[in-house]
Amino acid sequence: MKQPTRDEITERIKGILDGKISRDSTEDWVDYFISHDDEIELIDVEAWHYLIQLGTMCVQIAPNEYIYSSDDLLELMKEYS
Numbered sequence: 194m195k196q197p198t199r200d201e202i203t204e205r206i207k208g209i210l211d212g213k214i215s216r217d218s219t220e221d222w223v224d225y226f227i228s229h230d231d232e233i234e235l236i237d238v239e240a241w242h243y244l245i246q247l248g249t250m251c252v253q254i255a256p257n258e259y260i261y262s263s264d265d266l267l268e269l270m271k272e273y274s
Contacts, residue, residue: 194229194232194233194234195233195236196226196233196234196235196236196237196240196241196244197226197240197244198237198240199226199237199239199240199273199274202243202244202247202273203270203273203274205219205222205247206247206266206267206269206270209251209263209266210231210263210267216250216253217250217251217253219247219248219251220248220251220252222250223244223245223247223250223251226244227244227245227248235240239273240273242273243269243273246269247266247269249261250265250266250269253269254268261263
């Protein structure tokens with residue numbers, strides 16, 4: 194199984210920011226790869242770190258309230274894009 198690319202991860206963030214993709218579905222997407230990490234063909238270590246960081250930014254602290262803001266998602270995207 195191939196890991197998500199930086200571009201795929203960036204597209205997920207853009208989808209969240211545009212309201213087209215939920216953080217919940219993104220958290221599930223990230224969790225899928227993390228739970229299958231032993232099957233991942235790791236090609237880009239930085240992309241893997243990007244994926245992990247995105248997953249932490251999708252964790253809710255209350256209904257519809259997240260630890261990290263949209264601005265934080267933008268900063269993450271800038272850091273890895």
